[in-house]
Amino acid sequence: MEKKAIVLLSGGIDSATTLAIAKDSGYEVYAISFRYGQRHHFEIEAAKKIAIAMGVNRHLIMDIDLASFGGSALTDDIPVPKRGEVEDIGKEIPVTYVPARNIILLSLAIGWAEVMGVSDIFIGVNVIDYSGYPDCRSEFIEAFEKAANLGTKNGVEGKRINIHTPLITLSKAEIIKKGVIFGVDYSLTHSCYDPDEKGRACGKCDSCLLRKKGFAEAGIEDPTVYTYIE
């Protein structure tokens, strides 16, 4: 019998690649995505397409109203910053940070994992391109894994919960190169924080800049349709 794993699937490059890695490692994959009050639905649409294309066993889409908190450009009325160059992305925590997002999403994934008797959870965080998000760092993931093992039935009953972060030290270019080997179709993924009404990427937000740079450095053609071309 195959081991089961839950993969957090946002619909971007990182989570699609993480899903491919989990499958390649021999796991039977269950994907979970969240509608957390994002300003657009293209991420979720991308997640659905990826889940189907990659043959997951089940794809759970959960609603959670993080927008009721406010406080982020990704869920609120704060403008998404636009920049000319990837080097302009500062070291400060950006306004696109969603408060406590990975803590919340990992907690929900752990709840589902408990019910399904699953011990392995995959999340596509990485420290290289993390744009100053504190909840993408390995120190946080390790501390959270410890808390999860102390605070759940699985953990207490000795069925250890493992949070896998296979991309943690990879650059975007390395992630893309790995994904291409595993057959990830990146034309299905969505990265842009601020797409137009047809879902076309703006080409200027932090997420678009990192995506473009990743494909360029990997020497792989970027399948994305951008509305802004240099």
Next chain:
Amino acid sequence: MEKKAIVLLSGGIDSATTLAIAKDSGYEVYAISFRYGQRHHFEIEAAKKIAIAMGVNRHLIMDIDLASFGGSALTDDIPVPKRGEVEDIGKEIPVTYVPARNIILLSLAIGWAEVMGVSDIFIGVNVIDYSGYPDCRSEFIEAFEKAANLGTKNGVEGKRINIHTPLITLSKAEIIKKGVIFGVDYSLTHSCYDPDEKGRACGKCDSCLLRKKGFAEAGIEDPTVYTYIE
């Protein structure tokens, strides 16, 4: 200026008492409650009444569909166990355990705290009457607090997050005695896992048994209307 605190308010004895303690400690209180797919709405109604009676600054009620996971008698079709005596409550994790509940609810409280610039979060967990719930133990709370400080903007920017558990070592009787001193009106609270259609307590589930025992040991009259009387 008063310091602000967020209190997790379920509508039961413990959270109502915790709210009173936070207020007495000089905090300006913001309450958060969750509709997480409970089988009945009497808890949330109780939380609303308590929030009004105790004069909180804001009461946020958040929807979160934990029932989509299944796996608990509190959100699912599994029967709530009925017992004759409080001593029958075993040491095993009961079917009324909601998978990863406190991890999830604390994570959401931390998200709201970040947006509001609040560092102090109160939760009414206790180890004495915890009925085998792993996420009520202090080891879990401490590990979770550490993860929260590593994985949030507040934590990273040096604005430490503190999770207060003022009831952690108190028995139900001690909690009730403390609450009465602070003027908590326990007739507003709801404990029963399996009330009738009018919200009257069954008198036989774990939560009713612990509540009855608490009032009896405190020597305080229990204002609850039970449908089952010995």
